[in-house]
Amino acid sequence: MLVLGRKVGExxxxxxxxxxxVVSVSKDGVRVGIEAPRDVRIHRAEIVDQVAEDNRAAASAPADGTDVRALLGLRRAS
Structure with a gap:
């Protein structure tokens, strides 16, 4: 991993x-702007990790219809 120090605007x-x-630096974190071609996918790693985990959980869920019934119940409640 390459670690670089940069100032705002660099x-x-x-x-x-x-x-x-580097757009801004505060006590809570650093904001960065990314310029890239449209075909370059840019995602936050924690979101990608969460989606992968959710997909694994969904793939291993029992196929007894429990989840479908729960979703239908939510639909009726709204």
Whole structure:
């Protein structure tokens, strides 16, 4: 892993077409802006990890219809 120190407004170039700019720094974290071609997917790692975990849980859920009945109950309640 490459670790770089940057100040607000400074940029990091990744390859020929991705630019990461430090937008702001606060006590709570750092905000970055990313410029990349539309075909480059950019996702927050924790969201990708959570979706993968949810998919694993759904794939291993029992196929007894319990989840479907629970969803139908929510639909009727609204």
């Amino acid at each position: 940029r990091i170039l990744i390859g020929d077409d991705v630019v990461v700019t």
